[in-house]
Amino acid sequence: MSGEGAGRSEFALIADLFAPLTKGADGALGLLDDAALVEIPSGHQIVAAADTLVGGVHFRLDDPPDLVARKALRVNLSDLAAMGATPLGFLQTLVLSDAATDSYLEQYAAGLAQDVKEFRMPLLGGDTTSGPGPFTVTITALGTVKKGEALLRSRARVGDILCVTGTIGDAALGLACLNGDLNVSREQTEFLTSRYHLPQPRLAVGCALAGLANACMDVSDGLVADIGHICAASGVSAVIEQEEIPLSLSAKAAADDDGKWWQSILGGGDDYELAFTVGSEHLDQALSLARKADVPVKAIGRIADQTDGRVGVVVIDSSGAELQISVPGYQHR
């Protein structure tokens, strides 16, 4: 496939667009080697997460390429945040399609450069190849966490308070706007779609919660589905109070206008907020740490045992009635 297409060669792509993203990371070896060489501070463990984003599945083919890059990096940063880890660097493998023109890739790399700087997350290595399918990005994020302090899904305990950062449901509603299913004001559309395009990895909160919270994960499949993952891993159940779920003004407007949007808020993914459980004796401290990180955190429910026969996640409305959830979460197959 040498010389395929009219674009830069594979090696020119790497040298021109991606080698600059390794700045300050000696371990990237200038992207000249077979692998990266990474140094770890003593007393720390590595946290490693990998996610693939496929064009037309995880992002729209007409999404701005700089935002595709930033989202690809940020969903992986969000995985680090969920474990309480500090970013170290990442590997990237790209499968280029015919639609990945030089201009597309320049915008992609420019977006990536912006977030590499913002999150101090240098490129360490990877692979560039071509295929007949859509443009596909895989990022493996590496981070570090103090030994024994990583946040896991499996540590929720009965009686824990269940909290979330930020607001829930915006990304799913943003996607509904992009798909023409939801019509709200221009300003609301811009807000919601920006939440879909550009998640905010909650690294500062995750770091602050390391060693303090019991269980944690990021909300990527959908609030109910992801709390369900915590319940399954921890052998507990959860009760969420619908009216405590933090909504943006735009999401609230959509839900007030038509209650059906609650299904998207509860079941839609892509928020990349953190959901965590904390012993009630540590709740104030957790809220105070989150305030210092300038990230809103809200208690939305509690962790219960499974002895009452209810397994998994229950959402109750203000009257105490249980909501029916039609879309429990995203599955890729």
Place this chain on the structure above:
Amino acid sequence: MSGEGAGRSEFALIADLFAPLTKGADGALGLLDDAALVEIPSGHQIVAAADTLVGGVHFRLDDPPDLVARKALRVNLSDLAAMGATPLGFLQTLVLSDAATDSYLEQYAAGLAQDVKEFRMPLLGGDTTSGPGPFTVTITALGTVKKGEALLRSRARVGDILCVTGTIGDAALGLACLNGDLNVSREQTEFLTSRYHLPQPRLAVGCALAGLANACMDVSDGLVADIGHICAASGVSAVIEQEEIPLSLSAKAAADDDGKWWQSILGGGDDYELAFTVGSEHLDQALSLARKADVPVKAIGRIADQTDGRVGVVVIDSSGAELQISVPGYQHR
């Protein structure tokens, strides 16, 4: 995409087929978390390599799925070998296609399980998703190497002896057999195609050379192209003696029958042998260590400076004449 297709759900796939591959690796956290948690021995660095294999590009769509899995893991193990690293574990992201039926994935996972055991390389984490393109596998391999002992491409020195492990060109000729371009005996076809399907990562040799060889890489793009990468990274040139290049009996038969196959031997990729340079004073020690690892190693040339105006790689035949290379190596764009 919940419930898409007739196959196992995403979570059942992970639980049934992939969670067993984490055996013995506590850091995989049972594939229940957002990321893996990895422990590193003190005094060591992490080596991290990522490669994507796209169906129809890096493997044939009718290749046996167990061999696709094993090759995907092995090409990454080969990157670890090239840096002198010891395997630690890997992350895997899959993009499933419609053709990735339950039966395909069961065979895939069975192959992976075999090599996870053989190379003590547990699965640590990753991601499973679906897309409209071909079945695509990305593996990020993690390994460890003693601090300061990693083998790099950039350390070749003028006067070094250039060596390779194993035999060169078999994989490219195997692909030519599969594509119906090369007709040899059934036994030779089986040998050559097995070399294409199932590379042998030279981990023991790589480990033994760590701290001894100067430059090293694995032969994946093609012998001449890859030696060229060492030359470019080290600012040197290389002279390869054609008659010293180790050939299998099958490759020799093909080349003797029609000299045109030399172009595939010199330019075709996928061998995953190691090419390394070593100071002449350490050559005997390197050869002896390779013998202990039961891997043939052969000196095929030397590293020269660039002052004679020749840049990069030159292959000379037994008369000292320079060969013309028509296919310098594989590029993905």
